[in-house]
Amino acid sequence: MDALDPKSDQRPTAMVGDKLSGRVALVTGGIRGIGAAICRSLVSQGASVAAGYSANRDRAEQFLKELESDFGADVHATLHQGNVSKPEDCRRVVGEVLEQHGRLDILVNNAGITIDKMTAKMSVEDWDTVLAVNLSGSFYMAQPALEHMVERGTGRIIFVSSVIGEHGNVGQANYAASKAGMIGLTKALAKEAAFILKRADRMEDDGVGITVNTVTPGFVATEMLEHVPQKVQDRILTQIPMGRFCRPEEVARVVHFLAADASAYITGQVWGVNGGLEM
Numbered sequence: 001m002d003a004l005d006p007k008s009d010q011r012p013t014a015m016v017g018d019k020l021s022g023r024v025a026l027v028t029g030g031i032r033g034i035g036a037a038i039c040r041s042l043v044s045q046g047a048s049v050a051a052g053y054s055a056n057r058d059r060a061e062q063f064l065k066e067l068e069s070d071f072g073a074d075v076h077a078t079l080h081q082g083n084v085s086k087p088e089d090c091r092r093v094v095g096e097v098l099e100q101h102g103r104l105d106i107l108v109n110n111a112g113i114t115i116d117k118m119t120a121k122m123s124v125e126d127w128d129t130v131l132a133v134n135l136s137g138s139f140y141m142a143q144p145a146l147e148h149m150v151e152r153g154t155g156r157i158i159f160v161s162s163v164i165g166e167h168g169n170v171g172q173a174n175y176a177a178s179k180a181g182m183i184g185l186t187k188a189l190a191k192e193a194a195f196i197l198k199r200a201d202r203m204e205d206d207g208v209g210i211t212v213n214t215v216t217p218g219f220v221a222t223e224m225l226e227h228v229p230q231k232v233q234d235r236i237l238t239q240i241p242m243g244r245f246c247r248p249e250e251v252a253r254v255v256h257f258l259a260a261d262a263s264a265y266i267t268g269q270v271w272g273v274n275g276g277l278e279m
């Protein structure tokens with residue numbers, strides 16, 4: 001099997017559980033790659049999903065049709081266009097979700113970009129653009145979502161960071177810094193959410209509460225990886241103990257696990273899904 005073989009995908013195409021039934025999830029960058037796999041996985045557990053996308057309306061509508069044809073007409077999914085590097089778009093999208101679904105239980109901050117260059121060749125714009133989308137965008141989305149979750153006293157925020165944020169990578173100074181920043185942001189928000197609930201005397205021993213966690217995927221077989229030169233892909237593969245790239249579904253299953261009510265005692269944590277890379 002080729003390491004990037006699309007046949008290796010394990011997409012859920014039916015409801016397989018109900019642990020997220022009645023929950024509403026917003027997934028940024030939700031129409032392709034890891035984000036699409038996360039939407040499918042959340043739907044397969046009974047959640048309604050709001051999929052964010054930045055530009056490609058046709059592709060977004062195609063994704064929605066696929067969801068409906070795979071999971072049936074009962075699936076409640078909506079599309080939301082926005083640029084996560086613009087705080088006003090983020091606030092508007094959270095507002096749209098609240099208006100159309102009535103609540104927001106789960107925010108998955110997945111939207112991310114790369115502009116890979118050696119540091120000597122990286123322009124200020126390359127740096128700023130990646131930081132603006134990956135790191136500032138995560139904050140701009142989390143802020144209005146957390147406001148709503150604090151009002152309700154329950155919620156889940158899950159960031160999709162990267163193994164690169166933990167260990168760095170040749171040609172990715174901007175991306176590594178942004179993904180490392182997301183880990184700090186996760187821990188700060190996890191502490192704040194718990195602090196606020198406790199101060200308001202709303203922390204229940206067996207409650208759902210508000211948790212904030214990060215998943216750090218390794219090298220995942222998506223379009224992002226297709227842009228990496230073949231010789232570099234080959235080199236990376238030799239460093240992965242599992243001997244293959246990650247499937248988007250393997251990241252998504254950790255996200256739906258963390259999103260469940262029963263995961264209430266896990267907060268401020270970093271969950272690696274990387275085939276044993278950098279143990």
Ligand code: CAA
Nearest residue numbers: 114116117118162164169170171218219224225228229232
């Ligand atoms: N790991 C190890 N070696 C790397 C490397 C990497 N990530 N990236 C580049 N190199 C090596 C190359 O193999 C090459 O080595 P040799 O001289 O021995 O052949 C050397 O560095 C210079 O590379 P290039 O010849 O490609 O130089 P360039 O200036 O034309 O391009 C580059 C530099 C833009 C960084 C290009 O090499 C590149 O795109 N590298 C891949 C970067 C990468 O790994 N991106 C991951 C994208 S997926 C992702 O980011 C998702 C995630 O969360 C994991």
